[in-house]
Amino acid sequence: MGEGDRGERSSAVPERLLAEATRMFAERGFERTSVQELVSAAGVTKGAMYHYFDSKDDLLYAIFQRLLAMQRERLDGYAKAPGPVAGRLRAAAADLVRTSIENMDESVIVFRSLHMLSPERQRAIRAERRDYQERFLAMVEEGRREGVFRAEVPLTIVATQFFGAVHHLGMWYRRGGGLGGAELGEHFAEMLMSGLLARD
Amino acid sequence: MGEGDRGERSSAVPERLLAEATRMFAERGFERTSVQELVSAAGVTKGAMYHYFDSKDDLLYAIFQRLLAMQRERLDGYAKAPGPVAGRLRAAAADLVRTSIENMDESVIVFRSLHMLSPERQRAIRAERRDYQERFLAMVEEGRREGVFRAEVPLTIVATQFFGAVHHLGMWYRRGGGLGGAELGEHFAEMLMSGLLARD
Amino acid sequence: MGEGDRGERSSAVPERLLAEATRMFAERGFERTSVQELVSAAGVTKGAMYHYFDSKDDLLYAIFQRLLAMQRERLDGYAKAPGPVAGRLRAAAADLVRTSIENMDESVIVFRSLHMLSPERQRAIRAERRDYQERFLAMVEEGRREGVFRAEVPLTIVATQFFGAVHHLGMWYRRGGGLGGAELGEHFAEMLMSGLLARD
Amino acid sequence: MGEGDRGERSSAVPERLLAEATRMFAERGFERTSVQELVSAAGVTKGAMYHYFDSKDDLLYAIFQRLLAMQRERLDGYAKAPGPVAGRLRAAAADLVRTSIENMDESVIVFRSLHMLSPERQRAIRAERRDYQERFLAMVEEGRREGVFRAEVPLTIVATQFFGAVHHLGMWYRRGGGLGGAELGEHFAEMLMSGLLARD
């Protein structure tokens, strides 16, 4: 039992907990998962869990944060990249679909268990998500100013259609079915662009 | 104490319970709502509730059933009506949006708390919803056979986009905001049709 | 719906209830049987039951009473009959076994659910049973005075052995098995007599 | 606060619960004893009880198990001991009576509340009891093969009489009355042997 060994094992505890919580919250829901079942499945004790997380709510919040931070970081990459906005928006859209599918458990939890967070944290997450959509729509605006996107359709409608469809994925998408994440990302991005791009 | 009086009073208990449950489940979630809080809000006793409903789950199921039965009945009306399929599909789409907004509480519950039902009932509800979508898409097929709808786009994509957007309504639509239910229904129907209709 | 018809039906209510209660209390125990299940099985309503019986306890008490009254009446028949006491005791013993088997449900209830009665009624039933045993043992004493039964063995031991064995029937006797009620009655009576009769 | 101290204190909770449950279940019956009354009497909290026992049923089962395991262990001692079978069987019989009286509460519970266990556990206990009787009767058979016991009386009758009488003890035996456990054991063993031993 060297130090490295021990360090590895203990640093694994929060990660194992998060991984197991993600799996279980997605599978049976946040409230149907008891702390005891969770720690048993993760192979740690209750005491250990409460050493790393203040509460069960804290665990849920961490899952939200991790997914949203990742998506926002990726979006920023496309927003700040060089090149024509149309190509960057299309890439960002495809990327959101692909990463939503790759992190389906987290995505399901976000849409299903947001209301289980404390009101305060619900507000924080809602703000973060609104921020994401605004940054996304800012690219649409950018394209409009440049004249490559049509200006007639209201932004709200565009957002509803696209984010609604992404959100809806968790309701029907099954791994191993017909389409892979990358393919589906292309489909969705294509539909978004066809609604935005000026005809002719 | 006439007959009508008695009928009203006794039939009022289940109805009051359903109404209050719908409101509370939508507002704070199914598991955040205790039976005690629910019956207090409805002004009945716990015993009375369990006289009419076998369990808290039963109450949730009744809410699901009521919404789905209503939507299906309305869809059937459009499916069996005379006239060109394009018009009937557009009307059905607008109607779904409008009734989803009018019954926003129920709609939110359906998408957020499905996983709180017993596995058996989850299957029943999923089957009912699948059935709804199939009937809806049958109208799309009908239009394709008649040559009024394009055949290139896969049905799954059409369904995902449209139903995803409807589903997503509960995440952002707020009563008293810009658009009313009828207007929004027209917008959504318009977008659906523009994706389906053959160009020129 | 003539009067006779109606009379028959209503007089059948207490009987149907007693019959069903006997069956259910024996099968699943007194406390595991709810009043609702009982009245449903008997095909009557709760109100009807409470019209004839003051409480669930009352129903249990009636079952006890009916069995004990019947057994006591039969014992009295043998006690007061003419002829040598040995023959009458043997017949009474065989009869107890046979009727216990014929009314196995009641017998099981008596030994298993006595403690569920109100303390007052428990005392009443215990007194009645003690009385039965005393009348039974009075016949043994009679035989001793006449010199046909041995006097060495204490009465308590005789009673314990015989009544213990009768009581124990409910634990192992299964209808349709090897021995019928009458045969087993003869076996038990034979064993009792062989322990009482003077040798040689 | 040494190690011994801690060990004693923590092991005391399940034991205190079992002791109190045995006393109360025997006195007023399993279902007349609420979990709240039980834990109050044992001086622990409900949570503590459910930490050690999965359910109220579990507590009942533990009482059954403890008595049956003890009895079986003692019987095995006599079965495997050296010496003539008649003496060993007599000793085993006397021992069963004595230990049944010493553990009268448990004995009463076993015969009165077996039907309150889950069906599965009822089967387990019945099997264990059947096993006990078979081991007991195997000693009778052994004696018959050696020619020391009569062969005419069927084993079932022997078992019914003896175990019936033992079982019946709980119905009439009162501590402090005439006979002590050891004496009564001798009486019962004597009666069993007199029925089994060949005459002359």
Place this chain on the structure above:
DNA sequence: TATGAATGAGGTTTCATTCAT
């Protein structure tokens, strides 16, 4: 850093009984 026994409030549900009709 980690344990796991213990807490105690609160959860859902059951049920014998009553009573207006």
Place this chain on the structure above:
DNA sequence: GATGAATGAAACCTCATTCAT
């Protein structure tokens, strides 16, 4: 004689969290 909706107390059990070690 009979109904069945309604009561309300009490039942069993769960669970997130704490804390002495």
